[in-house]
Amino acid sequence: MANPEQRPIGDVSVPLNTGDVREFKKEMGRLLEDPLGVAERLDQFLGPNIYTWVELQSILGILFTMEEREMIRHSGMRVWDRECQGPDQGDQKWPMQDPGWNNQNERHRQNMSDLRWMIIRGIREAVPKGQNIRKALSEHQGKDEPLADWLERLRKALQLYSGVDPDTAAGQIELDKKFGLNDLVLIPEADNNLLGRDLIIALGIKITPCEGKLKIYSLTEEDNFEISDTVWYTGEVGKLNIQPISIEIQNPEIPIRVKQYPISLEGRKGLKPVVENSVHQGVLESCVSPHNTPILPVKKPDGSYRLVQDLRAVNQRTITRFPGVAKPDTS
Structure with a gap:
């Protein structure tokens, strides 16, 4: 009687050759600079096929250094243990030695699929979060680039290089630092530009010098109630709500009249x-x-x-x- 785990499966795995993998490496990108992009491109490159443990290790050996492979493996096992509830631990799903998986065995094919998933997720989270915030915020606005496009690039770079979600409070603070302390935004087509103090007020932040360094804090709802509405930036010219200042001149009956000199x-x-x-x-x-x-x-x-x-x-x-x-x- 045949073993049910050994019954034939209709799908056929098509292995990659070494030349294809080496050619892909030229377009893959660098792990430390673009982990999300590397993971996405590798996932597309592998396609719908199922690869054995030996094939996957060979592909990783061509694409990554030994240190990078260790980072990916530990990250992938950590993600598996965190997100996948089951009897198998991460080190069992990603063994160090060839487990002899057979792609015609349904359970073995599931192990191969799980290993590929761990590799892609491991690449995405291999670079420690928060390590590349400086690189993420090193982007500068192009000469003719709209402000909205630049902000979107900053948001993507923040998540790409640091793993910080730009929609969270931490992400907003990092973006506020970029706009409030680094680059003052000047929009030629705008009626009123936010520069200096007005920009900081509009972003809802305050800056406090501390031991020669600058610290940035978000304003709270209590601050909004305590601060008078008359001091907020409105885009209008400020006018003093006082009586006009008058002066006395000598010989007031004689007007002060100086002819306008020529202007180019x-x-x-x-x-x-x-x-x-x-x-x-x-x-x-x-x-x-x-x-x-x-x-x-x-x-x-x-x-x-x-x-x-x-x-x-x-x-x-x-x-x-x-x-x-x-x-x-x-x-």
């Missing part, structure tokens, strides 16, 4: 969006006045302009509210 065409074009934006935000208002002071366009390093008002004539005729007192140490 480039300067006028540079100041146009600045003035229009100030009018739009309510900082400047159109009016008719006998007074006039000249303005000066100052070019910034990035090519844009800022408006500077020449108030020297006003300062000369301003009546000082409090008399100046000589400093004792200089008199």
